[in-house]
Amino acid sequence: MPRGPVDSSRIPRFAGPATFARLPSLSDVGQAEVAVVGVPFDTGVSYRPGARFGPAAVREASRLLRPYHPALDVAPFERVQVADAGDIACNPFDIGEAIETIDAAASELLAGGAKPVTIGGDHTIALPLLRAVSRVHGPVALLHFDAHLDTWDTYFGAAYTHGTPFRRAVEEGLLDTEALSHVGIRGPLYGRRDLDEDRRLGFGILTARDVLRRGVDEVIDVLRQRVGDRPLYVSIDIDVLDPAHAPGTGTPEAGGLTSRELLEILRGLEGCDLVGADVVEVAPAYDHAEITSIAASHIAYDLVSLLALREKP
Ligand SMILES: [Mn+2]
Secondary structure, eight states, X not given: OOOOOOOTTTSOTTSSOOOGGGOOBHHHHSOOSEEEEEEOOOTTOSSOOOGGGHHHHHHHHTXXXXXOBTTTTBOHHHHSOEEXXXXXXXXXXXXXXXXXXXXXXXXXXXXXXXXXXXXXXXGGGHHHHHHHHHHHHSSEEEEEEOSSOOOOOOBTTBSSSTTSHHHHHHHTTOEEEEEEEEEEEOSOOSOHHHHXXXXXXXXXXXXXXXXXXXXXXXXXXXXXXXXXXSEEEEEEEGGGBOTTTOOSBSSOOSSOBOHHHHHHHHHTXXXXXXXXXXXXXXXXXXXXXXXXXXXXXXXXXXXXXHHHHHHOO
């Protein structure tokens, strides 16, 4: 029997240390099918810093998550062992070394049989996470939820930043270029060339406007067709949500998804071969009343639930 969260009928939700959803630590259970792991790293940001405090804020905001997911009809923590693997402690002064540290720690989790749901941290961390995942599964399909493309080449000559991970991932052969999608893209770009280069890398785009005008069900159909039965990695920048739903982030853009739309699209992925996921760019210093970290904790809960369903269909 998996060890579940602390019993909230005996110990109040607001008492005790904050692990994700009050789950046991990975070190307490030894092995888990799903591991929630933090990466408190934000040295790759181009604008507002602060996502290094994201993992702690999302854990705090996850205290109210309950064990049964009615929309997916699953009790994820009973179905499989889910555990909090703590934080990957990486060098805040050396991006290259941090990327190596994250890759090694994620690889260790995967080697132990755990599928990772990673809480960032800025979006730089998606690159080492994809390196680790693709070493196990080969090139993976990618669903990338974000206001921004994150396929730019360099900033100030730097190749490893939170705006470049998916170009690097394509260059390194980590992704299946037949099955790459951005969802929620919006806001001004540097030029039309950004879109041309992104298309050449293999990405298809469903913009925030598409989500509004075509609707959630059609978006799910398009995404599922692109993904097929390939191993799938889902990377969610919290700034895919409108600033009304996620003010606590580094590069907010008006006109984004609602948290309801995002959660519905994720639930539409049930049955896909999800092999790992991340939720990044929560920067709590710009948040209000935990709006952003609550949204992120629910997104992570949905990702954990999808993984639990996948582990034991
Ligand atoms: Mn991003």
